[in-house]
Amino acid sequence: MSFKLFELLLQASIYTVTISVVSILIGFAIAILLSGMLLSQRSHLMLPARIFISFFRGVPLLVQLLLIYNLLPVIGINVPSIVAAIIGLSLCTAAYQAENLRGGFASVPTGLVESAEMVGLSPSQIFRRIKVPIALRLTFPALVNEAILILKASSLVSVVGIVELTRMAQDLAGSTFLPLQLFASAGLIYLVINWIVALAGGLIERRLPGVPR
Amino acid sequence: MSFDINAILDQWPAIVSGAGVTIMIWILGTIAAAIIGFLVAVGRQYGGLLLDKVLGFAVAILRGTPFLIQIFLVYYGGPFVGLSLDPLPAGLLGISIYGAAYFSEIFRSGFQAVPRGHIEAGECVGLTQGQIVRRILLPEMTMLVLPPSLNMTIVLMKETAVLSIITVPELTATLSAIGSQQYAFVEALSVLALFYWVLVELTGWLGNLAETKLSRFRFFNA
Numbered sequence: 001m002s003f004k005l006f007e008l009l010l011q012a013s014i015y016t017v018t019i020s021v022v023s024i025l026i027g028f029a030i031a032i033l034l035s036g037m038l039l040s041q042r043s044h045l046m047l048p049a050r051i052f053i054s055f056f057r058g059v060p061l062l063v064q065l066l067l068i069y070n071l072l073p074v075i076g077i078n079v080p081s082i083v084a085a086i087i088g089l090s091l092c093t094a095a096y097q098a099e100n101l102r103g104g105f106a107s108v109p110t111g112l113v114e115s116a117e118m119v120g121l122s123p124s125q126i127f128r129r130i131k132v133p134i135a136l137r138l139t140f141p142a143l144v145n146e147a148i149l150i151l152k153a154s155s156l157v158s159v160v161g162i163v164e165l166t167r168m169a170q171d172l173a174g175s176t177f178l179p180l181q182l183f184a185s186a187g188l189i190y191l192v193i194n195w196i197v198a199l200a201g202g203l204i205e206r207r208l209p210g211v212p213r
Numbered sequence: 214m215s216f217d218i219n220a221i222l223d224q225w226p227a228i229v230s231g232a233g234v235t236i237m238i239w240i241l242g243t244i245a246a247a248i249i250g251f252l253v254a255v256g257r258q259y260g261g262l263l264l265d266k267v268l269g270f271a272v273a274i275l276r277g278t279p280f281l282i283q284i285f286l287v288y289y290g291g292p293f294v295g296l297s298l299d300p301l302p303a304g305l306l307g308i309s310i311y312g313a314a315y316f317s318e319i320f321r322s323g324f325q326a327v328p329r330g331h332i333e334a335g336e337c338v339g340l341t342q343g344q345i346v347r348r349i350l351l352p353e354m355t356m357l358v359l360p361p362s363l364n365m366t367i368v369l370m371k372e373t374a375v376l377s378i379i380t381v382p383e384l385t386a387t388l389s390a391i392g393s394q395q396y397a398f399v400e401a402l403s404v405l406a407l408f409y410w411v412l413v414e415l416t417g418w419l420g421n422l423a424e425t426k427l428s429r430f431r432f433f434n435a
Contacts, residue, residue, distance in 0.1 A: 058413040059406045060374035063385065067402040074399050148277075155279035159378060166281055173289060180290035187278040187286070194277045 001181040005172055009182070012168035013189050019164060020151045023086050027093035027150075028143075034098035039105055049098070056095035062156050064088050069160045085157035093150050100142040104135035112212065137211050144201030148194045155190075165189060220395040221388070221404055231387030232408060238305060238383060239370050245309035246369065247362070250316025257317070258324050268317070275314035280372055283307055288379045304376040304383075312369050319361045323354035356427065363420035367413050374409070384408060 037049035056064065065088040072084055079087075108131050116126045158167035169186035173179040221228075253272070257265045275283065287296075287310075288303040298306065327350055335345040377385035385405060392401030 054414065055406075055410060058410040060371040060385075060409055062374045062377070063402060063406050063409060066389070067399070067406055070398045070402060152277075152279040155281045156375070158281070166279065166285075169282070170285065173285075179285065180293045183282055183286045183290055187274070187282045190279060190282065191274060191277040 001176075001178055001185065005176065005178070005182065006185055008172060009165060009168055009185055009189060012163060013165040013193065015162065015164040016151065016154050016166075016190075017193065019082070019086060019089065019157060019162070020147070020154045023089035023093055023154070024143075024147050024150055026086070026090035027097055030090065030094035031097035031101055034094060035101035035105060038098065038102050053095040053098055056092050057099075061088070061092050061153050062159065064092055065156055065160055081160045082162055085160055085162050089150060089154060089157065092153070093146060096146055096149075097143070100139045100146070101135060103142075104139035105131060107138050108134045109212070134211055137208055140205055140208060141201070144197065144205070147197055147201070151194055151197065152190065216400060217397060218400050218404070220397045221391060221400045224391045224395075227387055227391060228384070228404070231382060231384035234301070234381070234387075235373050235383040235385075236412075238301075238308060238373050238376065238381070242305055242308035242312060242373070243366050243369050245305070246312025246365075247316050249309060249313035250318075251320050253313060253317035254320035254324060257321060272314045272317055275311060276318075280307070280311050280375055281378065283311055284375065284379055300376070300379050300381040304373075304379060304381040308369060308372060308376070311372070312365065315365050315368070316362070319358050319365065320354075322361075323358040324350065326357050327353045359420075359424055359427065363417070363424070366420070367416055370413060370416065371409065374405075 034049045034052065037045040038053075040046060065085065068088045068091075069081060069084045072079060072087075112130055112134070113126060116130050121129065154164060155166035157164060158170065161167075163171065165186050169182045173182045176182070253268050257268050260268075284304065284307040287307045288298065288300065291298055291303065331349050331353065332345055335349045340348065373383055374385040376383055377389065380386060388401040388405045389398075392398040395401070
């Protein structure tokens, strides 16, 4: 396999990384909203959040992507397929991240919240200065894990015609008859990207302040 | 927008057959993955340093690459190394190997969570290695590996949809074909999503029920 082919794979992997990063960030924003709804203790907020999470965790991502890609034009929304792909990935990761965040909020030591009340912080101050930073610290490892899962899952957006790493390997394999080399190379690139993410995540995690008990 | 579900449901024999293939791949794939995963975990735990490193490397590769890439390697790359498989066996092989990597980690953490003291106590009263594994290690780790195993079973259920890409005649492939024939893609995909949603929720519910029933067998808190 020539270096030219490998270079094409590397170029396509930029799409893989971009789609994944954008989806993780949008998913995180939606997840904050969802976990807020779950923790609100009000059934008209909790129920929609629960159904959303149950659906996006219970249906295969491939089916979600196909459904969103085909549904959007039918209900009169015409967006490029890359947008449909990012919407699909974001909604799916939001469901998983919301569960993580809820776990994080639930694990904030009650003693810390009580002492914040003692020194006279308002509920909104307690939320912003105590609960959010600690919940984020607690869920950071899960977030890194989710980033790796999304990087791998982004290979599925190839089915809606986006030429990211997997689709590029597939196209090149069809034209060069080198499937073994091309798919192995694509796998290697995924492996390296995920390894970098895990390594960076570990480095950042060590620099974050610990959670007081 | 007209939502005509009858155009899809008229094709029920094909849908039932596709659902059957999906469930068959899921069950066979999960059983194979659990067995291979258990053997890998045993190999890594008791097979010496070299075997541990080799198997650990393979597991890291399988966990670090997308399932779709692994399936492509088996199905399109296989013939180049003398392994020509039809879509269905290729899919089964792919899902078993992929699942085995995760199951091996589940079993390995189960082995390691059993307190040393329990095994030493078994040695003290003169049990053989085989007896220690059968009477102490396996029963004690069962409750520990149950929840993550259940989770993995559900993950593999959902991964079966990916096999439609290499034309395994499971439900996703069947309903996509019906959807394009009948010009009712959204309807077909809605039926598909509902099928998976119900099956995943049902599996999770049954699993939790089993976990509660079995919780009296919990030997220690972990």
